[in-house]
Amino acid sequence: MHFADKQISKSTTIALTVRQSLIMAYRGLIKVRRTPEQLIDVTVQPILFTLMFAYLFGGAIAGNVHTYLPIVIPGILAQTVLTGSVAIGVNLREDMDKGVFDRFRSLPIARISPLAGALIADAIRYIIVTVLTFTMGYIMGMRPHAGFTGVLEASLLAIVFSWCVSWMFAFFGVIAKSAAGVQGISMMILFPLTFLSNAFVPVNTLPGPLKWFATVNPVSRLVNAIRMLLEQGKTGTDFWLSLVGGVVIMTVFSILTVRAYTRKAA
Amino acid sequence: MNSNKLSATAVQAQDLVKIFGDNYAVNGVDLSIPAGGIYGVLGPNGAGKTTTIRMLATLLRPDRGSAKIFGYDVVKDSHIVRQLIGVTGQYASVDEKLSATENLFIFSRLLGLSSRDARRKTTELLEEFGLTEAAKRPLGQYSGGMRRRLDLAASLINQPPLIFLDEPTTGLDPRTRNQMWNTIRRLVDEGSTVVLTTQYLDEADQLADRIAVIDRGKVIAEGTPAQLKAKVGRASLELEVADRENISFATEIISQILMTEVHVTATDLITAPLADAEVITDLLLALRNARIVLSSVSVKSPSLDEVFLTLTGHPTEPTTTVEN
Structure with a gap:
């Protein structure tokens, strides 16, 4: 054994944490x-x-499918990309119940890295969702005014936002007792958030309290921001609001998640 | 490269307590494990062995008490402790969906090896543990023994000075078990300290330099296998005579010479406690002079089974309790 040759470190550095997460x-x-x-x-x-x-809904809401596409595609993008972020909770729960997590916990690595790694790997899921949604939209006849750049920017925004929100589902994954429980609670949060928004219908058609909720709902901000990027190629208030909202959600839940995880870990 | 002076005591635990609900899984365990050699933690299912190991390996936070690994506190200096230990759990702590190569490569990378070194280390360990052929296969197709070997290999990547093995041979066939024993002995020859838990007395007897017997969350005895055996006292003499007719005559002679009580079992085996091995010569001569022909003679050391029974008041039958 050549242990004496090695350096003992007191804690991990940020560079190491990033490396281990990757x-x-x-x-x-x-x-x-x-x-x-x-x-x-x-x-x-x-x-x-x-x-x-x-x-x-195309005919009923916008008169025809073609006019509805610029409204609904951003809505569906927001919805599907957010639904894609739910899986992290279920996957983490299942993963943490396996023996390999014991090994991760016993290694001298940053406590956050198994979580961060799973979240980073999920980027592949968001990319698939985004590409498929826009491809479908294109096939059905949607031609965003802002062109490819707009699509790219809108995709990035949707992915970053969902990634931030996925920390919330990761938290449920860490604290829940079973994978089924994670799925249940996540869906209960996701459905009202995505449907009670401007994703599919104009907000001014909604009754009072619902209208209020749909307006303050961060998903509405995201959908608005995506529409604006696609049609006008501009970033407005909604863009910044959804970005800040996402970062706030991530900050809060990444702290909660890591705390819950380390408490379970040691 | 700095040289690390590690304390000569590998594990120092004081009054470790872990409570699950209202069950004291570990109820005040004290351990002092010297560096070097194999230390056995022996106890029946549910005695608190795994919980103790998990606390020492920073996987569980003790509810009370403290433990130091080479002088570093498992709670306060957990990051340092993790650099000094390797842990192989009761259930293989490797990734089922990955191949052996991928598992070892990822663990190596996490431990700070470069891509190239990680690949070299992986190849080396696969070779050493006889897994080269199966290296690319997903673990779903692995046998229990192969999984344990991979698990142990993964614990050795950074050559930790202290290795925890939680029931390393439970569920293995005798041949694979022997291989595992040899591997464990080799680790110690190379300078590691091994702490292993086991429910098998035979395993503790064969491998361990020192043993702590744990029952119901407490250490009830500690010492070398010989010291523990000495606790139940003397060896015993067992002999059989060729002709059944002679049993009572033989019994009389034995009783006279050994000056103790002699028992005859239902299978006509004559047994007697043996305080001094010297007297056997006299006894055998006396039996020959009496023209009693023996069919077998043996002297039995007390087994750890007997030690266990004496210590706990209950035998080491496998129970159905599942250790948490």
């Missing part, structure tokens, strides 16, 4: 490659929802 993300990606079926939600949902909502 290695954990690499592990996540290998797992995705092994079990591609875990991508089913992010592949089927954007295709199904775009077709369903556009043809179901």
Whole structure:
């Protein structure tokens, strides 16, 4: 044994934390490659929802499908990308129940790295959702005025926002007792957030209290910001509000998540 | 490169307590484990072995008491402690969905090895643990023994001076168990300290330099296997005569010479406690002079089983309790 040659460190550095998180993300990606079926939600949902909502509500809400597309595609993008962020909770819960998490806990690595790694690996899911949603929109005839740049910016915003929100679901994953429980509570939060917004219908058609909620709902801000990027290629108040909102959610829940995780860990 | 002077005591635990609900899983465990050699933590299922190990390995926070690994506190200096230990759990702590190569590579990278060194280390360990052929296969197809080997290999990546093995051979077939024993002995020869838990007395007897017997969350005895055996006292003499007719005559002679009580079992085995091995010569001569032909003679040392029974008042039957 050559232990005497090695340096003992008292704590990890930020550079090491980032490095370890990326290695954990690499592990996540290998797992995705092994079990591609875990991508089913992010592949089927954007295709199904775009077709369903556009043809179901298009005529009623906007007169025809073509006019409805610029309204509904940003809505569906926000919804599907957020739904994609729920999986992190379930996956983390399942992962943490396995023996390998014991090993991670016993290694001299940053406590946050298994969590951060899983969250980073999830970027692949958001990218798939975003690409598929816009592809569907394009096939159905949507041509955003801001062109490809607008699409790219809108995609980035949606991904960053969802990534921030996924910390909330990661928190449920860490504190929940079972994966089914995580799924339940996450859906209960996600449904009102995505549907009680301006994602599918104009807010001014809603009754008082609902209208109020839909207006303050951060998902509405996100949807507005995406629409603006796509149609005008501009970043307005909604852009900054959704970005700040996302960062606030992430800050709060990353602290809570890491705390809950370390408490369980040691 | 600085040289680390590690304390000569690998583990120093004082009054460790862990409570689950209202169950005292560990109820005041004291341990002092010297560096070097194999230390066995012996006890039945549910005695608190795993919980103790998990606290020492920074996986569980003690509710009371303290523990130091080479002088570093498991709670306050957990990051340092994690650099000094390797842990192999009761349930393989490797990634089921990954191959052996991927598992070892990722753990190596996490421990700070460069991509190139991690690959080299992975190849080395796979070779050493006889997993090279199966390296690319997903773990789903691994046997229990292969999984344990991979698990142990993963614990050795950074060559930790202290290795915790929680029931390393439970569920293994005798051949694989022997391989595991050899691997453990080799680790110690290379300078590591190994702390292993086991429910098998035989395993503790074969491997451990010192043993702590744990029952119901407490250490009830500690010492070398020989010291523990000495606690239940003397060896015993067992012999069988060729002709059943001679049993009572033989019993009489034995009783006279050993000056103790002699028992005859239902299978006609004559047994007697043996305080002094010297008297066997006299006894055998006396039996020959009486023309009693023996079919077998043996002297039995007390087994750890007997030690356990004496200490706990209950035998080491595997119970159905699941250790938390």
